[in-house]
Amino acid sequence: MEAGTPDLVKLEDLRVPGQLSGRKHILSILVENKPGVLARVAGLFSRRGFNIDTLAVGPTDDPSISRITLTLDGAVHPIDQVTKQLHKLVNVLKIRDMEPEDTVAREMALFKVSAAVENRAEIIQFADIFRAKIVDVARRTMTIEVTGSADKIEAFERMIRPHGLVEMVRTGEIAIARGHE
Amino acid sequence: MxxxxxxxxxxxxxxxxxxxxxxxxxxxxxxxxxxxxxxxxxxxxxxxxxxxxxxxxxxxxxxxxxxxxxxxxxxxxxxxxxxxxxxxxxxxxxxxxxxxxxxxxxxxxxxxxxxxxxxxxxxxxxxxxxxxxxxxxxxxxxxxxxxxxxxxxxxxADIEYEARTEPVELPGYKPSTEGNIKQIRIAAKALANARRPVFYTGGGVVNANASEELRELVASDQFPVTSTLMGLGAFPASSDRWLGMLGMHGTFTANMAMDRADLIVAIGARFDDRITGKLDEFAPHAKIIHIDIDPAEISKNVGAHIPIVGDVKQVLPKLTREYRALQTDSGRMEAWWSQLRTWMQEHPLFYEPGAGGEVKPQLMVETLRKVTGGEAIVASDVGQHQMWAAQYYGFDKPRRWINSGGLGTMGFGLPAAIGAKVACPEELVTCISGDGSLIMNVQEFATCVDENVPVKVFLMNNGYMGMVRQWQQLFWDRRYSAVQMGSSPDWVKLAEAFGATGLRVEDAADLEDTMRAAIEADGPALVDIRVTQEENVYPMIAPGTPAREMVEAPGLVR
Structure with a gap:
């Protein structure tokens, strides 16, 4: 008998799925709200050589559970391996790799810009275009709050930088799945 | 409490x-x-x-x-x-x-x-x-x-202990144990089509107490088996399906089998660098079935074509059942076995016999096997002696080989032997150690004596941290740096100072009798065995090279 009856699996047909997705991933991770949990997550990333792009931690509607939202580059890291390693942490309850087209992601940033009197009108105009808010005004500076996707915040930064960026603070992205009809 | x-x-x-x-x-x-x-x-x-x-x-x-x-x-x-x-x-x-x-x-x-x-x-x-x-x-x-x-x-604090009635439930901890039956079926059908399969088993089989289940699966057809250092004993070394250990100091046959295989069935093993050698050139012709309890091990180092997450003790019987239900043809592996047998005959484990009473370290392990009937629990430290013990003891049962594989901790052997003896007081518990390793936790002889834990230590004394010396010889132009162990201590006196029996072997003719004397002595014993000083462990896959470039023992006549 020739090895390989029709219902058997032909070895040459077997494939290993690709490891690198090549895009940015947002992982939404529910963890137990216990001391040291963030250290476990952060330690795992540094130990395994995974680079976190942004990280945001906050409470959820359940006080015993916190949410960690982190972004990382799927062109460099096998996301599957990252999530599997995270799942091994006993305090990690649930991990969601957010699908980009199915996700609302937002980040907030605060920009402190040097704003002499003659530039103020232009800065306010930029802020309006980006639907940003002026949250503080001093003699030489203005502070602007921008909320949106990471791309939008980066675009705003490019616009405002020539005016003299004194300081910038970003929260890192948070994300939620879109509602379904 | x-x-x-x-x-x-x-x-x-x-x-x-x-x-x-x-x-x-x-x-x-x-x-x-x-x-x-x-x-x-x-x-x-x-x-x-x-x-x-x-x-x-x-x-x-x-x-x-x-x-x-x-x-x-x-x-x-x-x-x-x-x-x-x-x-x-x-x-x-x-x-x-x-x-x-x-x-x-x-x-x-x-x-x-x-x-x-x-x-x-x-x-x-x-x-x-x-x-x-x-x-x-x-x-x-x-x-x-x-x-x-x-x-x-x-x-x-004074608290009342209330006996627990509910099983432990941790919301973030739920290991999958059963194995996806569809994947198991695909694995069985791929296995039935493999002409050059190899079973590559690891410590996971021992941990899962799945030795019997592995033996059943292997008995389903003419499957060849190799294992990692950690998996030794899960499959009997005396079986004719056994190819020897795999990896850096594994057998030529086991490593070449992986190199030429068309299908590797990895069971409770994790494709460590000591197994794969140069990763890019590892098992170039093989498709991989990977069975492991830890999903993160699957496709971590080597991509799995058929991943199966589960407890091998549960998965293996299912795979056996699915495989046996298929129409298979054992004859498809005939050419493969003829190749494997040729390798085994032409590339066995080999060492030059000692002359003039010289105790070869390999002989020491073979002699220990002989005097213990291959039935002892063997704890080991880390280094050359560990590799020779793994190569030459021939473990037929699981949980008899106790060593530090992943971390490679020198000083592990003696205290580990104590733990093994406490767990299995009826068994003969031995420790094969080296002079570099043993001294790292030598204080535990006091534990053996005072806590009455009669372990038998066989010290492969070559005056060097032998594995490091071997690397300095082979890869650093024989510039020996901080590997000589000198003449201290006098091991026999040291054993006696602790209150244990101390014996010494300097001539191969005395080896067997002295080993028996140590085993028969009351209480813990140490035998200081003066072995060949500059013996190297072969065969060897040099770090960063592929398995097919394995270096064999000098003097091996084909």
Missing amino acids: ESLKAEGVTNVFGIPGGANLPMYDAVVDADFRHVQTRHEQGAGHAAEGYAKASGRVGVAFATSGPGATNLITAIADAMLDSVPTVFITGQVKTELIGTDGFQEADILGATLPFVKHSFQVTDARQIPEYVHEAFHVASTGRPGPVLLDVPSDLFR
Whole structure:
């Protein structure tokens, strides 16, 4: 008998799925709200050589559970391996790799810009275009709050930088799945 | 203490100190045996040896600060070899935490990379719950070390222990054990089509107590089997399906079989660099079926074509059933077996026999096999002696080979042998060690004597840290740097100073009788065996090279 009856699996047909997705991933991770949990997550990333792009931690509607939202580059890291390693942490309850087209992601940033009197009108105009808010005004500076996707915040930064960026603070992205009809 | 008793703990290893005094007061009246080691690292490795020999959870106690930090090597060792262990450390009292108090060390923080999980007790009422959770996490799924850190004031608190009736439930911890049956069917059908299959088994088979299930599966057809260092004994070395150990110092046949295979069935193994050699050129023709309890191991180093996440003890019988239900043709493997047999004949393990009474280290292991009938538990340290023990002892049963594979901890052997002997008092427990390794935890001879743990240590004494010397010889132009062990100590006198029997062998003619004398002696014994000084372990896959460039022993006549 020739090895390989029709219902058997032909070895040459077997494939290993690709490891690198090549895009940015947002992982939404529910963890137990216990001391040291963030250290476990952060330690795992540094130990395994995974680079976190942004990280945001906050409470959820359940006080015993916190949410960690982190972004990382799927062109460099096998996301599957990252999530599997995270799942091994006993305090990690649930991990969601957010699908980009199915996700609302937002980040907030605060920009402190040097704003002499003659530039103020232009800065306010930029802020309006980006639907940003002026949250503080001093003699030489203005502070602007921008909320949106990471791309939008980066675009705003490019616009405002020539005016003299004194300081910038970003929260890192948070994300939620879109509602379904 | 009640919680430990409820977990069925019968043996504990440890050392008291300031911060765990309250717990040690309870040890006086405890129902379990406490073995007082002479160093916390010894307690940690003894707990590992206990777990590896018995399959039960090993437990070690230490005090805060240095007591706890001395455990770290053992914790890391248990992590890399997936050993079910629970470590309970004392901590300074609650009010002193964070003040750099006397003997304060953040052991929880220090061990984060090396534990499967850990618990910081902040309220005495958590203790019973955490103890049960610790044993649950340590012993289920992929086993591993769990640390429980308890401030001394909380040890003292008077709490009522309520016996636990519910099984432990941790919301973030649910190992998958069954294996996806569709994947198992695909695996069976691929296996039925393989002309050059190899079974590559690891420590996971031993951990899962799945040796019988593996043997059943292999008996389904003409399947050849190799295993990692950690998996030795899960499949009998005396079987004609056995290709020998795999990896850097594995057999030529096992490594070439992987190199030429069309299908590799990896079972409870993790494609470590000591197995794959140069990763890009590992098993270039093979498709991979990977069965493991830990999903993160699958496709970590080598991509799996057919991943199966599950407990191998549950998965293997299903795979056996599915395979046997298929129309298969054993004849498809005939050419493969003829190739394998040719390799076995032409490329056996080989060493030049000693002349003029010279004791070859390989001969020492073969002789130990002979005098123990291959039935002893063999604990080993790390280095050349470990590789020769693995190559030449020929393990036929699981849980007989106890060594530090992943972390490669010199000093592991003697305390691990103590743990194994405590777990299996009826068995003959030996330790094959080297002069570089043995001295690293030599204080544990005192434990052997005072706690009456009669282990038999066979010291392969070559005057060097032999494996490092071998690398300096082969890869660093024979510039020996800090590898000579000199003439100290006098091992026979040292053994005697501890109150153990000390014997010496300098001539191969005396080897067998002296080994027997050590085994028959009352109590612990050490035999200082003067072996060839500059013998190298062969065959060898040099680091960063592919398996097919394996270097064989000089003098091997084809």
